[in-house]
Amino acid sequence: MSLIVHKYGGTSMGSTERIKNVARRVAKWHKAGKQMVVVPSAMSGETNRLIGLAREIQAEPDPRELDMLCCTGEQASVALLSMALKALGVDAVSYCGWQVPVRTDASHNKARIESIDDTHVRKALDSGKVVIITGFQGINANGDLTTLGRGGSDTSAVAIAAAMNAAECLIYTDVDGIYTTDPRVVPEARRMRVVSFEEMLEMASMGSKVLQIRSVEFAGKYRVPTRVLSSLTDPDMPLGQEAKSGTLITFEEDEHMEQAVVSGIAFNRDEAKVMVRGVPDKPGIAYQILGDVAAANIDVDMIIQNQGVDGTTDFTFTVHRNEYNKTMELLSNQVKGAVQAREVAGDTNVCKISIVGIGMRSHVGIASLMFKTLSEEGINIQMISTSEIKVSVLIDDKYMELAVRSLHRAFELEKEQH
Numbered sequence: 001m002s003l004i005v006h007k008y009g010g011t012s013m014g015s016t017e018r019i020k021n022v023a024r025r026v027a028k029w030h031k032a033g034k035q036m037v038v039v040p041s042a043m044s045g046e047t048n049r050l051i052g053l054a055r056e057i058q059a060e061p062d063p064r065e066l067d068m069l070c071c072t073g074e075q076a077s078v079a080l081l082s083m084a085l086k087a088l089g090v091d092a093v094s095y096c097g098w099q100v101p102v103r104t105d106a107s108h109n110k111a112r113i114e115s116i117d118d119t120h121v122r123k124a125l126d127s128g129k130v131v132i133i134t135g136f137q138g139i140n141a142n143g144d145l146t147t148l149g150r151g152g153s154d155t156s157a158v159a160i161a162a163a164m165n166a167a168e169c170l171i172y173t174d175v176d177g178i179y180t181t182d183p184r185v186v187p188e189a190r191r192m193r194v195v196s197f198e199e200m201l202e203m204a205s206m207g208s209k210v211l212q213i214r215s216v217e218f219a220g221k222y223r224v225p226t227r228v229l230s231s232l233t234d235p236d237m238p239l240g241q242e243a244k245s246g247t248l249i250t251f252e253e254d255e256h257m258e259q260a261v262v263s264g265i266a267f268n269r270d271e272a273k274v275m276v277r278g279v280p281d282k283p284g285i286a287y288q289i290l291g292d293v294a295a296a297n298i299d300v301d302m303i304i305q306n307q308g309v310d311g312t313t314d315f316t317f318t319v320h321r322n323e324y325n326k327t328m329e330l331l332s333n334q335v336k337g338a339v340q341a342r343e344v345a346g347d348t349n350v351c352k353i354s355i356v357g358i359g360m361r362s363h364v365g366i367a368s369l370m371f372k373t374l375s376e377e378g379i380n381i382q383m384i385s386t387s388e389i390k391v392s393v394l395i396d397d398k399y400m401e402l403a404v405r406s407l408h409r410a411f412e413l414e415k416e417q418h
């Protein structure tokens with residue numbers, strides 16, 4: 001009997017009515033003879049609410065206690081979904097991550113899954129039950145609860161599908177698939193029938209929040225057939241039709257029918273820019289600045305170094321906005337003196353826009369069309385970075401929507417690609 005994993009996000013679990021619909025959908029798959037593992041998120045807004053409560057008490061909440069708190073959101077969801085299935089006459093059992101157990105490393109608030117023991121889950125499945133497992137959470141070697149970072153239920157679901165060798169992992173959400181860009185920003189965005197794993201990985205890394213990046217990494221590493229589809233359709237729609245809907249992440253490039261040069265646009269408002277200006281230009285400067293930043297466990301993304309005046313150089317890089325204050329403190333208190341910089345400055349009103357497509361490997365002129373489009377809109381580019389299949393620019397945050405819409409139009413992403 002084939003095993004299917006379903007994941008339902010916050011909106012899909014957003015009310016008891018929606019939870020009853022999820023139960024009807026899961027019951028339909030179960031009745032069709034599938035073994036079912038279901039991984040729900042907390043009800044929409046719940047994780048934010050919990051984090052808000054924590055911040056009312058501690059400005060920087062204790063990481064271990066924050067995990068204890070946030071795990072309750074998913075715990076409520078699994079229990080309610082199990083009840084909804086029982087109310088439909090379907091035998092179900094809910095488990096928290098620690099009961100499975102889903103083992104993670106020690107880092108609270110952004111833990112990584114290390115292993116999943118599926119013994120209990122298999123037993124329950126073999127006795128005919130639908131198994132419901134909390135998304136977003138696990139247990140570390142000290143026996144403490146951990147969470148996997150925002151959007152982490154995607155990763156829970158794909159990791160469980162990988163560990164249990166599931167036939168497919170279906171990620172049900174509030175859109176009917178992966179679009180050329182966030183349809184909330186560009187209404188003309190087009191749903192892709194398939195997207196290559198590499199493009200999806202790049203889109204997720206560049207800030208497209210439809211899937212958590214680690215879920216895409218898991219899907220790639222273990223070749224988990226993964227599909228993103230809507231939970232807001234009629235739960236009783238024919239299973240065959242539902243199973244083919246949405247967007248499939250494909251690992252075969254020739255299966256990738258839409259050989260567009262640019263397939264999608266991602267944007268990310270989670271970064272901040274920091275600048276170390278007027279540093280004497282000599283070997284070892286980058287190492288001296290970034291070495292201290294890395295030692296403080298701060299991830300750096302884009303970097304540029306340019307010639308200043310009088311034998312000095314300016315060094316600019318981006319960090320996650322959550323780490324901006326920490327970075328500025330480090331630069332001002334430690335690095336500025338050590339590298340004899342004239343000044344340290346920062347800007348949080350920035351946004352990174354990326355165009356992504358495997359077709360870029362074999363086409364030239366893509367970056368220049370991007371730059372031309374932005375210049376025609378009068379948008380200044382502050383930083384640029386490229387990889388084989390993407391070009392990213394950092395711009396003023398206030399032009400984010402304008403930039404994404406004009407690029408979407410310039411690359412004709414609204415049109416079906418062949």
Ligand code: ADP
Binds near residue numbers: 008177179180184209
């Ligand atoms: P869930 O709660 O189901 O995990 P998320 O809010 O995490 O849902 O992800 C779904 C949202 O991702 C959509 O509502 C959409 O606004 C956003 N999104 C961003 N980029 C894309 C994209 N390229 N395609 C589809 N949705 C996207």
Ligand code: ASP
Binds near residue numbers: 041
């Ligand atoms: N509830 C968690 C969050 O809001 C995990 C998830 O939804 O995937 O980030």
Ligand code: MG
Binds near residue numbers: 009151209210211
């Ligand atoms: Mg999500």
